[in-house]
Amino acid sequence: MTDASRREAERLERQTDEGAQELRPTTREVVLAGGGMWPQDDLGDTMIINMGPQHPSTHGVLRLMMELDGEDVLRIKPVIGYLHTGMEKTGEELTYVQGTTNVTRMDYASNFANELVYSLAVERLLDVEVPERAVWIRMMMCELSRMSSHLLFQATNGMDIGAVSMIIYGWREREEVLRYFEYVTGLRMNCNYIRPGGVAADLPDGWQARVLDLCDTVEAGVAEYDELLSQNPIWLERTVGIGVITTEECLDRSVTGPILRSTGFAWDLRKAQPYLAYDQVDFDTIYTNNGDVYDRYRIRLYEILESAKIVRQCVEKMPTGDYRVQDKKLTPPPRERIDESMEALIHHFKLFTEGFKVPAGETYVAVESPRGEIGCYMVSDGSSKPVRMHIRGPSFYNLQSIDPMGSDSLVADAVAIVSSIDPIMGEVDR
């Protein structure tokens, strides 16, 4: 009997006198998509499939080549470069004044860390000390940026693993942080606020009350996520013991940040090699011991609270004074002076057409971004543009951890693992 005639016979059998069909539960064997039964004799065969670059849970344009044996992932290899925009080449074409506009677009989820590391490198080559108030403003904005970045992680990580409502909750609080960025810097993202010599503008009036409100909102949000996820059996099932990595594997692969801290290695540059004024504020390094997806989720959750703690101390201890170096060769004169002073006008014009010259030399500066150690290696030849401006993106190196984490996992866990690395492709591909 052919397929068509069998289907017709079944239809006639189902058909009742009233011209309706009753669908009964079928007892026939399930036929797999692609035809035929599961090839029992071919179980040893593996297959290579691509995930991405256009996949909602790859956080941008990350492509993963996975070698599968059924559901089991044998190997994962990330393929990157889909967002390569030549930002290091662009950085060589821009003056030091313009440079922060470029680097702020690398790790777009925590742009202040990029601006900071670039500015610190330029300032070290110039041998310039920024005023105390600028240091504290920078620190506060960097911590707010850490909060917004980790809130973004909570949102997308929740969605990737299946707690879809997290994308709404995470976005809700992150939006408040971005609104504060807009209030201070004029822009929600890619703020270009931290610049060589200080920050672009002083904090607006009433910033204290608003940032304290913001901290309350975010802390309430974090408590909510904690209640929603941390003890949720489905969440635990999806995350505990998944994507395990050891300290040795992390160190060998240059993996930094929350991934390294999740393996029981409490290393945080803010504590170990303090920059800005991190040695004058009280906060804890969060670390855990299991090195799995759940630990990385919890570290980022609790780091939001530590950042809020630092922000509150910034409000208390914010010094008065200048928000940037008053060196006319380095920072533009106040707007009012341009109308009345010829020199101010000349300085303004020179600064924005030629920029300032930086003595020849090279330096490497590293700070702790939400993803790990972000570094800037800068080489100057004495002109107003860098010879080489290299950003050590933590995500670029952290992606190397996907191989030990993802080997011998399941396809469904691969999504959780990629999400727990929290890569920002803008920074990976630069």
Next chain:
Amino acid sequence: MADDTAREEDHEPAVNGDESVSASVGDDVAAAVVARFPGSVFVESHGQPVVYVDRSVIADVARLLRDEEQFTMLIDTVVVDHLLDGSRVSIDGVTPERFEVVVNFLSHARNRRIRIVCEVPAADPTVPSLTPVYLGANYAERESYDLFGITFEGHPDLTRILMPDDWHGHPLRKDDAAARVPVTFKGDPSPR
């Protein structure tokens, strides 16, 4: 070596080469590298220890740092192209070449950093790979190969990482100008 000549002017006879070197190098890790690999030059750059080594020994230097000096992590590998430099800091005892391979190391246990630099001539842009010593150098060396055309000998998978596989040239080289690739229109023969 600059430090040796300074020493002679002070009328302090150097007892043997190694000791005089290690005494003149402020950083003890850098001193160990300089003592082990003759021809290496220590300089301090903005408070950071930097050692210029011959490119043939860079993998051995990395092994020394990892096995004996507790440098647990290779932080970064960067290449610099000095083709068009206006002025370049000259270091006594180092012959400047077009390319520089710069490797940053971090020791967590001792909480310190060191930078190893080697000069690479344009005629023979090859450097021993550090990937067999520190796995973390893998992507960084692929990136350096991709963007600068430096060949890392002994790298397990030296392929392009950021640019497309069929790309010609190395975009971060100074003679590879931005927008040098002509604009093409649909149907034109491909420039590459």
